[in-house]
Amino acid sequence: KDRLQSIALERVSFAYTPGEPVLREVSFTAQQGQTVALVGPTGAGKTSVLNLLQRFYDPDSGRIRINGVDLRHWDIRRLRGMTALVTQEPVLFSATLRENIFARPDQADEATVTRILQAAHCEALVQRLPLGLDTHLEKGGASLSSGERQLITIARALARDAQLILLDEATSYIDSQTEAVIHKALHNLIAGRTCVLVAHRLSTARSADRILVLHQGRVAEAGDHRQLMERRGLYWRLHRQ
Numbered sequence: 001k002d003r004l005q006s007i008a009l010e011r012v013s014f015a016y017t018p019g020e021p022v023l024r025e026v027s028f029t030a031q032q033g034q035t036v037a038l039v040g041p042t043g044a045g046k047t048s049v050l051n052l053l054q055r056f057y058d059p060d061s062g063r064i065r066i067n068g069v070d071l072r073h074w075d076i077r078r079l080r081g082m083t084a085l086v087t088q089e090p091v092l093f094s095a096t097l098r099e100n101i102f103a104r105p106d107q108a109d110e111a112t113v114t115r116i117l118q119a120a121h122c123e124a125l126v127q128r129l130p131l132g133l134d135t136h137l138e139k140g141g142a143s144l145s146s147g148e149r150q151l152i153t154i155a156r157a158l159a160r161d162a163q164l165i166l167l168d169e170a171t172s173y174i175d176s177q178t179e180a181v182i183h184k185a186l187h188n189l190i191a192g193r194t195c196v197l198v199a200h201r202l203s204t205a206r207s208a209d210r211i212l213v214l215h216q217g218r219v220a221e222a223g224d225h226r227q228l229m230e231r232r233g234l235y236w237r238l239h240r241q
């Protein structure tokens with residue numbers, strides 16, 4: 001199994017439309033087990049960083065390296081196999097909840113299933129559904145709340161034991177109770193794994209090893225929570241809004 005040691009962006013610039021750059025010389029590194037949080041206003045380029053890390057696009061200049069190797073030289077299936085994406089709009093399959101979480105349900109023993117449902121805080125959801133894990137989710141989980149769908153994708157990422165977690169936190173409104181549950185599940189997912197997360201709630205970024213404040217495609221500030229608060233710059237001002 002592939003081991004993820006490091007990811008690095010080196011002066012990455014990128015434009016969807018030529019002449020309209022959305023990322024400008026963005027650099028950061030994350031070592032195995034570290035979390036890098038991206039914060040900043042809407043349109044700053046946060047999700048675009050995740051798009052490049054998945055190779056939906058390649059940088060116009062600069063490099064992305066994983067374990068020191070240029071991302072363009074990585075086999076895309078190996079890359080996808082190591083990566084789990086937890087997005088704003090999770091896509092669920094019209095299949096059972098069990099099949100949505102475990103790629104090979106027959107190979108997941110009961111202890112593993114229990115552990116993952118616990119860590120992803122999916123137990124209440126499983127209990128609520130008429131057939132529990134074997135409930136068929138219609139239309140990709142249309143009957144579930146967005147918070148519930150997000151917990152399921154967290155469970156899926158845990159079941160795959162992905163090495164690199166790319167996380168785009170939901171912007172949609174969720175009540176504070178659900179938010180707290182998702183926060184705990186995310187904490188379990190991130191622990192010990194390498195993670196690049198787009199944080200819309202500043203509380204999610206707080207415990208990251210490194211926080212990047214993006215502004216108009218540039219890294220305006222970088223540091224951990226304490227350093228950035230002491231700086232009294234953009235990050236500090238975001239907290240006062």
Ligand code: DGT
Binds near residue numbers: 016043044046048
């Ligand atoms: P958010 O999610 O609203 O907080 O904003 P970010 O920071 O995730 O922004 P991002 O990276 O989605 O967008 C940065 C800029 O790029 C913004 O001006 C919109 C533009 N953009 C994003 N996705 C696409 C795309 O697929 N095609 C084109 N042409 N432009 C895009």
Ligand code: MG
Binds near residue numbers: 047048198
């Ligand atoms: Mg975004």
